[in-house]
Amino acid sequence: MPAKIIQGNKKAFKKVKVDTVTIDIIESALRNARYEMDTVLFRTAMSPGIREQHDEFPMIANVEGKMVVGQFGSFIWGFMQGYDGTIEEGDIFLTNDPYSVNGAISHANDWLMLMPIYKQKRLIAWSAMFGHMTDVGGKVPGSLPTDARQIFEEGIRTPPVKIYQRGKLQEDVLKILLHNCRLPHWNLSDFNAITAALRTAGIRCIEIAERFGDDVFYSSMHAMLERNKRAMRELIRRTVPEKKQYFEDYICDDGLNMGPYKIACSMWREGDKCIFDFTGTDPQSLSSINFLLNEEMFKMFAGVYMIMVFDPQILFNDGFYDLMEVRIPPGTLLKPLKPAALSCRTHALGRIFDILGGLLGQGNPSFMCAAGFSDSPHFMYSGYDKNGDWYQLYQITFGGIPGKPFGDGPDGHSLWPSFTNVPNEFLESYFPLRIDIYETLPDSGGPGKNRGGNGLRIGYRFLEPGEISIHDDRWLTYPWGVNGGLPGARSRKTLVRADGSEQLLESKLDHIKVEAGDLLLADTWGGGGCGDPLERETGKVHFDVEAGLVTVEGARRYGVVIRADGTVDGAATTALRKEMATARGPAQLFDRGFETIEELRSRCKAETGLEPPTAPQFTKWAKRIAEERKKGTKAA
Template sequence: MVKSSVKIDPITVEIIQNSMRAITEEMFATMRKTAMSSIIYEVLDFGVAMFDAQGQLASSGSGIPGFIGMLEPGVKSVLEKFDKPDAIREGDVFMTNIPHHGGVSHLNDVVLILPVYHEGTLIGWLANKAHWVDVGGSFPGSISADALDIYQEGLQLPCIKVIEQFTPNQAVIDIFMANSRQPEVSKGDFWAGIASMRAGEKRFKSLVEKYSLQAVAYAIEDYIELGERVARAALKALPKGTFEASEVTDNGLSIKAKITITDEEFLVDLRGNPPTQPNGLNATYDSTMVDAQMLFKAIASPQTFANAGSFRPIRLLVDDDSMFAAKYPAATSVYYENSMMSFDLVWKALALAMPDALTAGHYGSICGTFLGGPHPKTGHSHSIVEPQIGGWGASSKFDGINALYTGFHGETFNVPVEISEQRNGLQIDRLALNDEEGGEGETNGGKGIKLDYRVLTDNWWLTMAYVRSENGPWGLKGGNRGSTNYVNVVRTSGETQRYSVCTALPLNEGDVVQVVTANGGGFGNPANRPKEKVLDDIKNGYVTYERAQEVYGIN
């Protein structure tokens, strides 16, 4: 669609733009209510969005921001691949999951893309991206931090038509089901994604029928332009200059970021970072760009809508074929931990310059925990995916928040104990705040959690990869670093082993997986924490009296 030169009255424009947001919200609700796996309907590990005919993000729905942000290059990859006349038709649905080709983060995050037509004219696109519990590969759950390349990670779907002119391609459906260890769940989540987009398509077409194609085209373009105006106005209010940060990863890699803010540009420079890694700890350029977009949105205009215009001031510099811009066929299974590192680096670089907007470091890991095996009630192969909640860093005025998802997650929820026990076939022995030391300051970092899964039958497995397992979240202005993320596996024999990374680790009945997520970093010298707050900390069990004497100097 091309913006009409005819002026549309502002009330109609406002109604259409609000309707666009309603469309993506209905898509989100439809997906949540029809999906089969708890990672989607409970955790909400998916995202939906609406685009103009050129593939520009017009309206972002609820869900994981990183998913939504990557859908624009996904739609544009369809336009690039199917660029011949009549290659794209009404009733088509495209399917892709290859991270290096646009729109995707790792193979489990399957993207569905639908073109929307009105009277034979392409008027826009709808897209849905969700984490599927298994897409094949060497290990159950299709996740391995040790994978050497993408071929070990699972089935690849290279931007293909899964539905053509309203007719499903049964061969494609058969192939992805045959490559999944949980084929019925994959099939159910696939059709949930289709239902989500069909709901959006119906509303999109109704909008055009009610207000005319000309009016909708004008409103969409006006909305994107408004997004850019809001972003550029917010950019002018940010502190100007160059800000830098560095960290050492758990495996000894030095990583760094340099952020330059001017009145015209938000420049994220990640050059000079390590090359593509010989494992799954890699992210593509699109993924790293979204990390920059999320942080920019959080500090520039967090209360406003997001569309393509919202991110026009951002420029990303990164070395080709680095761990932040991996090329095909690099493994990307645990890209999310890589993304957390780049997101956290930009955050750290700007934190001192923006103490009212950014806290000390939070637990800084998705803490993706993959568990599976025969369900104790049915005996059928079953697996779960659960990112974990953790501690946020302290701000200049307030203690950090306890037990919250990362800044990367958006509208995400942890799986309730009842769902884990009834649907997922596990027993939850404990869910409590982390009582370990770390994160003390004039204001304290928030608490992570301790979550114990008890396995109820033999032949289960665990896959996980947590960063910040050696170096806790950074403090600010003399605040202490937080604690660390890790997992203890306690065997029935009493033997205990600590892990920061493992792939398909065998588990049997009675074994306990103890998840521990970090306390956030502190802000300011702990000696300056008011005595009454320290006494409250002791009373609430956040700190022992002995630790309070040691860190805060309380008598």
């Protein structure tokens, strides 16, 4: 049953011809409105993940629910098809259940809110936004249990409900939700902030429609979608070959000591249409690393990646959706079946970007970027302080940006838009810890003509007893290099106890007890190198050595010899580069740093200090249900 839209004014919009300049003006005005949503949210939200790190995504969509400005693409059309109820002026919908919205949000921490925008009793547009709440209840602080088997362990969930009904807040519903969260005042503040942002977008849309007329507003949004489609059609034709391209990458483990998990994707073009097929991806995991990938969202990722690589001038929106088809087999890691746990999907979500790079790059190697910090690994620390007050820190960490055809990858930066780190002085003021080390790790960026960014080392010194959680990946597989570039360094977590003893930590863990004085060395991974390191200007290598970003030993991986006095030995460099070039042979398109998974497992312990994960076991029921669905014997 699709939703019933209640409108006092049922007059249909008229498609009118709008001149280019007016469309451009409306486009700028909508873009400004979308940035205004960010501003309102950042300033009033409380969860540091939203407020400081900007883990939130605003959007404005047209009357049919197609995203006109925003980042993650629209799910509103799907929502309207699936919502069994009415949509009225003043309503605001709230949900955090990925399974209710086909993965428009992918774990319960993301609270998604939708607001229909009415003008003179007629629906004219939509605004939507979601943000990552620090906590939504469940079995662990932060609500991202690394070992969850079912989504029911991951906090309170709500299907799409009207949290505002015709302008009136449904306080009882909100009370139930907040009651189940560990930091209810943060959730409340973030909820208010998102509401304010949605309403801001509403006011702006009405103003624009007042200024130009409703039909012009309506028609311009259509034209913006059409304009994008035209540009993307051209882009797809030029950059996606008809010949099938295939690429695979991995999630190292699942928190249950099984792994790695394979994500496989093929891409090809049929006429104007670009097809992505994830056949070959491993079945869904028993634990929480599953990523319920929304097909439309994937289209947006793919489209944006193409735009950024090939023509950053194009404004992206949902206009090109018809030009892409995404096939994800159900029951796999990327389309897990209910009630699979989903909370730790961040690794697979990030890895999608490495896969896109690998797929699109094969047809256009000169535009190809390496793999990078394709993740947003979390760190959590919680407990009761000396005064008996509960403290709970949730933080996203950063790493090496890939080497790219246009230049080096920055060190210790974010691959996600508008994310920032939290100032350490802020952390030290509000949480019982000190950040004793905050630096990037020399040589952790993959060597290349353009160097991969270095990974980050954070030294957390705990000042109160408590528990920490680690969410990490790429400790086993490497961020690969391209066109001769070498892989970046892997991640690593070491707990140095107050007595000096050291303990290596696995990459996905909860409930690690820490005492005052313990130090966690959290090393993230670097970006892969792009292009032949032997072709990197010696001056640049020397500069990095002087800066302490590359060591003297590390410079030799570029074939550059640094003398004891710190200067470059030109003759020795020429000789070494020649010798290395001969020994290596021609540069490889991809350098993954391993040949086979078996070979990788066999040297795991020696290289990482950790036992290799065992081959994953999969649930039989998911596989069976998936097959039955395919045959049509079981309803979806």
